[in-house]
Amino acid sequence: MPQHLIVGAGWIGGELARQLVARGDDVTLATRSGTALAGATSVVLDASDPVAFCLAAERMQTIFLCSNPPYPDWARRWPPVFAAAIAAASVTGARLVVMGNLYPYGSPTGPMTEHSPETTTESKGIIRREGWHRVLDAHDRGEIQAVEVRASDYFGAGVSGTAHLGQGFFSSVLASKTARVVGRPDLVHSWSFVPDIAATMIAAAGYAGSWGRVWHVPSGAHSRTEIADQLNAHYGSHGVVAGYPEWMLRSLGAVSPLMREVYKSSYQFQVPYVIDSAETERELGVASTPWDDALITVAESYRR
Numbered sequence: 644m645p646q647h648l649i650v651g652a653g654w655i656g657g658e659l660a661r662q663l664v665a666r667g668d669d670v671t672l673a674t675r676s677g678t679a680l681a682g683a684t685s686v687v688l689d690a691s692d693p694v695a696f697c698l699a700a701e702r703m704q705t706i707f708l709c710s711n712p713p714y715p716d717w718a719r720r721w722p723p724v725f726a727a728a729i730a731a732a733s734v735t736g737a738r739l740v741v742m743g744n745l746y747p748y749g750s751p752t753g754p755m756t757e758h759s760p761e762t763t764t765e766s767k768g769i770i771r772r773e774g775w776h777r778v779l780d781a782h783d784r785g786e787i788q789a790v791e792v793r794a795s796d797y798f799g800a801g802v803s804g805t806a807h808l809g810q811g812f813f814s815s816v817l818a819s820k821t822a823r824v825v826g827r828p829d830l831v832h833s834w835s836f837v838p839d840i841a842a843t844m845i846a847a848a849g850y851a852g853s854w855g856r857v858w859h860v861p862s863g864a865h866s867r868t869e870i871a872d873q874l875n876a877h878y879g880s881h882g883v884v885a886g887y888p889e890w891m892l893r894s895l896g897a898v899s900p901l902m903r904e905v906y907k908s909s910y911q912f913q914v915p916y917v918i919d920s921a922e923t924e925r926e927l928g929v930a931s932t933p934w935d936d937a938l939i940t941v942a943e944s945y946r947r
Contacts (some may be wrong), residue, residue, distance in 0.1 A: 647704065657710075670683040675857070767908060778791070821883050824887070832912065
């Protein structure tokens, strides 16, 4: 039976665990608090501790790195986590699958492919780019086998918190109110459905070809104005979408470390922001959930 270590039990790590358990794999879920999930073994792990990480990864075929510290903590917490994950993969021989994002590409001038240049100048993008390249360098030296799976902004059933297409957006539109969003709501943006992210990570982990590369999650591309119109047409609501004024985001960033980081990455909503996953779909055989099905599944989760 395949054995996997999932580090992080957020929306993506939890869904990944559920999909792997459902197919009969042996799953260990590692978090700081020992989060429990049916069918998985739960362990407490500080992912920045290389010794503890190595012990947790013993006898594992795959390490899925799905942790995601709060924005203000990225500079402090990501580098030691990457270092510990590399050490664990090297010592145990487990393949390392990193959950990533599009931040390393910076502000795009067209659809982002798995081979787009990583031109970011924004701090969080630099942190993620440097982390992935530490992993890739270890792979190229023959110390580990690793890939990174990159998704755009995610959405899924019950997703809350700071997600750009989360509870706040859906609840406002479905209540025929104004959903306030970062950036321009009329611009097309790619949205990665949480189950599709997990499915792509599983497919990447089972890939028989070359590792040491990036894969993109198949995703739907729609403006938030268009999404509101789709919800209104389906539910008979009259919600609208409006962007926060730039001055407001800057002002909030002056007093809130979290909002400061949101503002710094708001460039992603000032231009069309589209992920191209044609290569991933062709090589891994994965596809996105039909958009209407994903959208209504998520909307219904906020109506319960």
